[in-house]
Amino acid sequence: MQVYKAFFKVIQKNRAQILIYLVVFMALALILSGAYNPPQDTDFTKVKVNIAFINDDGDSQLVAGLKTYLGENANLVAIPDETQKLQDALFFRQVEYILRVPAGFTEDMLNGKEVQLEKTTVPDSTSNIYMDLLINKYLNTVKTYTTYLPGLSQDDLSQNLEKDLAEQSKVTMISNGTHSIYAEKSGYYFNYLSYSLFAILILGVCSVMLVFNDTDLKRRNLCSPIRSANMNMQMVLGNLSFAILTWLVLISASFIMYGSFMFTATGLLLLLNSFVFTLAVLSISYLIGNLVKSRGAMSAIANVFALGTSFISGVFVPQELLGANVLTIASFTPTYWYVKANNEITAAVSFNTGNLSSIFTSMVLVLAFGVAVLGVTLVLIKQRRVES
Known part of the structure; x- marks a missing residue:
């Protein structure tokens, strides 16, 4: 060798x-x-968005139900209805979404008419999309009842909305194992x-x-x-x-x-x-x-x-x-x-x-x-x- x-x-x-x-x-x-x-835990956690809710339609069960529903999924921040203060709150991120309910909203919704809520948001933000989804869910549910049950009173409508919107899907994360x-x-x-x-x-x-x-x-x-x-x-x-x-x-x-x-x-x-x-x-x-x-x-x-x-x-x-x-x-x-x-x-x-x-x-x-x-x-x- x-x-x-x-x-x-x-x-x-x-x-x-x-x-x-x-x-x-x-x-x-x-x-x-x-x-x-x-790596940090990447499991989903629900985060509430700070929003301002301004009502120009007066007191109604339909508007109160919308406010209650949004309050369950977001943080309602009280801000005076003044343009300068609302703009400052949005600029300094005290709120990320400002929703204004226009006059005649309740009447138009009960009569099955198209309604348009006014919003001011942080541009291109995920909170904008998230709040739009919540509001559209509420409005679409109302529209379903007014279309197929036109004579339904506001009391019955509010109760049905509260019951339906409280339903949530159960999500189970399945994994074959964990990383060492x-x-x-x-x-x-x-x-x-x-x-x-x-x-x-x-x-x-x-x-x-x-x-x-x-x-x-x-x-x-x-x-x-x-x-x-x-x-x-x-x-x-x-x-x-x-x-x-x-x-x-x-x-x-x-x-x-x-x-x-x-x-x-x-x-x-x-x-x-x-x-x-x-x-x-x-x-x-x-x-x-x-x-x-x-x-x-x-x-x-x-x-x-x-x-x-x-x-x-x-x-x-x-x-x-x-x-x-x-x-x-x-x-x-x-x-x-x-x-x-x-x-x-x-x-x-x-x-x-x-x-x-x-x-x-x-x-x-x-x-x-x-x-x-x-x-x-x-x-x-x-x-x-x-x-x-």
Whole structure:
């Protein structure tokens, strides 16, 4: 296993560069994990709007019923019927909706005529729409009674309105499960893992390939008693060992920070996705290692690939905030599909055929990237061998 040992001796000599990316990743993971705030409860809660109710129609049971109904669903604020004071109240948000009942409202409603209430509201506000819905509900209910029971007295009409409008639908929220507090945290962790993994594998593999692809050393190796097939097998074993060792080191912190969560379905899928991504990155690193000619180029390419793919694929900026053109370009990189799978894994409350098929499709695409790049690399190596 001379080649295998030599592989890790070269890695050992380049440990300083590799450790930089490892330390940066661990620091980012700890900082982001500490700074993360869990999402607030997004359950629906009813909020009452401040409104002003002005009656120009005089006292009637119909107007009193409208005022009572609105008072149950909004806060009635007493404001003098003066233009300046009403405008000031609206401007300073003492009220968000001013409703004026015009003269003749009760008579027109009882006779089945069209009526138009006057309103002054905060432009483009949700409270405006909400109050319109409440008022229309009341008026439409009145219109239904006056249309089909035209001789109904105001007393009977008010009683029926109060009974009908008091009816409410019961809403039950059904959920298949709840998110763990570590779900989104671990998603950020494994997304950032792609940056360090890319940089470390490129630097490690390229540093070894630069040594073994040296012309003089290659000629000396060909003269050695070790067969070429055995030498290549040890080189492949060295690359796989280095990639798996790097993966184990990078994921080790997740077990410390998230504990037993990593043994849940979500945690295991994140680990599987990161391992598949490791194989794809190893394949890309092997191709780059057979193309670079100098250490300066090696460092530059490592930074370009690690940072570039991270920025456009959703590692540093969430994918939902990136433009369509950027995501189209990013879809030609394995990092995009890796991050996409991570996001789907952490967003799922439970796993079923639908979301699992999408997750595994992304993993297969990542693996396909690795196989395709490996094929190109083998063709390149064979072509060089023939030319030599």
